[in-house]
Amino acid sequence: MVLKDETRLIRAALTPAQPGAPMHAGPVFATAFHTPGDPGLAEYSYARSHNPTWTALEAAVAGLEGEGAEVRVFSSGLAAVAAVFAVTLRPGDEVVVPEDLYFGARQVLEEMFVPVGVRVRAVAAERLGEAEVLAGARLVWIETPSNPRLTITDIAGLCERARAAGVLVAVDNTTATPYAQRPLELGADFSVCSDSKSMCGHSDLLLGHVAVRDREWLQKIDRHRTLGGAVAGPMEAWLALRSLQTLPLRLERSSANALAVAEMLRERADVEEVLYPGLTTHAGHGIATRQMRMYGAVLSFTLSAQSSAERFLAGSKLLTEATSFGGVTSSAERRGRWGHDAIAPGLIRVSVGCEHVDDLLEDFRQALDGAR
Numbered sequence: 108m109v110l111k112d113e114t115r116l117i118r119a120a121l122t123p124a125q126p127g128a129p130m131h132a133g134p135v136f137a138t139a140f141h142t143p144g145d146p147g148l149a150e151y152s153y154a155r156s157h158n159p160t161w162t163a164l165e166a167a168v169a170g171l172e173g174e175g176a177e178v179r180v181f182s183s184g185l186a187a188v189a190a191v192f193a194v195t196l197r198p199g200d201e202v203v204v205p206e207d208l209y210f211g212a213r214q215v216l217e218e219m220f221v222p223v224g225v226r227v228r229a230v231a232a233e234r235l236g237e238a239e240v241l242a243g244a245r246l247v248w249i250e251t252p253s254n255p256r257l258t259i260t261d262i263a264g265l266c267e268r269a270r271a272a273g274v275l276v277a278v279d280n281t282t283a284t285p286y287a288q289r290p291l292e293l294g295a296d297f298s299v300c301s302d303s304k305s306m307c308g309h310s311d312l313l314l315g316h317v318a319v320r321d322r323e324w325l326q327k328i329d330r331h332r333t334l335g336g337a338v339a340g341p342m343e344a345w346l347a348l349r350s351l352q353t354l355p356l357r358l359e360r361s362s363a364n365a366l367a368v369a370e371m372l373r374e375r376a377d378v379e380e381v382l383y384p385g386l387t388t389h390a391g392h393g394i395a396t397r398q399m400r401m402y403g404a405v406l407s408f409t410l411s412a413q414s415s416a417e418r419f420l421a422g423s424k425l426l427t428e429a430t431s432f433g434g435v436t437s438s439a440e441r442r443g444r445w446g447h448d449a450i451a452p453g454l455i456r457v458s459v460g461c462e463h464v465d466d467l468l469e470d471f472r473q474a475l476d477g478a479r
């Protein structure tokens with residue numbers, strides 16, 4: 108019986124049915140494991156290399172990443188990002204990134220990799236697959252949907268062109284999660300995700316993972332984690348395993364709510380632009396529909412000025428003003444306040460949570476009316 112993702116995630120944490128045994132395994136708190144004689148014979152030896160709670164989590168995530176996927180979890184999304192850069196890039200290599208690359212990844216490249224001779228080429232997301240952009244590069248890094256502008260990149264199309272050019276492809280899949288989008292099945296070499304966002308979904312866990320199909324890359328990612336030591340705590344890994352049981356429910360509700368909010372915003376004369384791949388008017392809607400199961404929790408919209416955006420956020424009763432996204436609690440921020448991205452001062456990025464859609468719509472309307 109081939110189980111669907113929803114069922115598999117719920118059953119991932121179950122223990123074998125021994126009378127009187129707990130239904131679910133708890134986190135395994137251990138630095139050292141019983142390792143008599145030849146240490147190679149023990150499945151677990153020392154906790155920086157492996158831990159049974161990671162193994163359970165990695166199996167659950169691998170199921171989401173699809174056929175043949177192997178996963179390694181890290182202590183944060185950025186540790187997972189840095190691991191892919193570290194195993195693929197050597198001095199003299201060039202990595203191609205989109206101009207609106209997640210700022211944390213940009214900082215890792217600029218502060219850790221450029222000083223040792225890696226070259227970074229940033230181009231508009233639409234140009235990533237062009238032959239002269241890919242020529243001579245080692246790795247192309249994409250993020251789709253990107254944020255805060257929710258740009259969509261055709262993963263399968265890009266992978267085909269990159270393979271022809273001999274360039275590796277890594278997809279930062281944080282906004283979609285592997286439940287909504289499977290980069291490895293679309294041809295990517297690496298699928299990377301910050302599990303701190305929609306994957307775990309309660310705004311209380313910092314985690315990340317890398318998924319690959321190729322055994323050699325898996326070995327390198329695994330070795331990088333053991334030596335770099337950016338390992339997840341057993342408690343975090345266990346909480347993640349529990350959080351994943353509700354990922355389909357959370358993401359379905361968030362996506363439906365986000366679409367309803369986006370459609371309402373689009374009708375408003377005081378909203379200049381609404382960016383959500385679920386809108387038929389979005390430039391990437393067709394590709395998003397082909398490569399995503401649902402459109403995710405994140406949308407952005409633009410008001411005329413910084414001051415109206417600030418009045419909107421102050422007047423909303425249900426949007427918690429915070430960075431990050433993907434939690435059950437709706438949150439929003441005026442993205443320009445960080446100064447990281449080249450975006451309009453009135454742009455608000457919203458992470459739509461799992462509240463009742465009527466409450467969200469009513470709150471958005473009253474906050475917009477008050478911001479005029």
Ligand SMILES: *Cc1c(COP(=O)(O)O)cnc(C)c1O
Pocket residue numbers: 183184185186188209211250279281282301302303304313314315
């Ligand atoms: C948050 C985020 C990361 C980094 O993840 P952390 O868990 O915060 O380290 C990487 N990529 C994207 C797209 C993100 O949004």
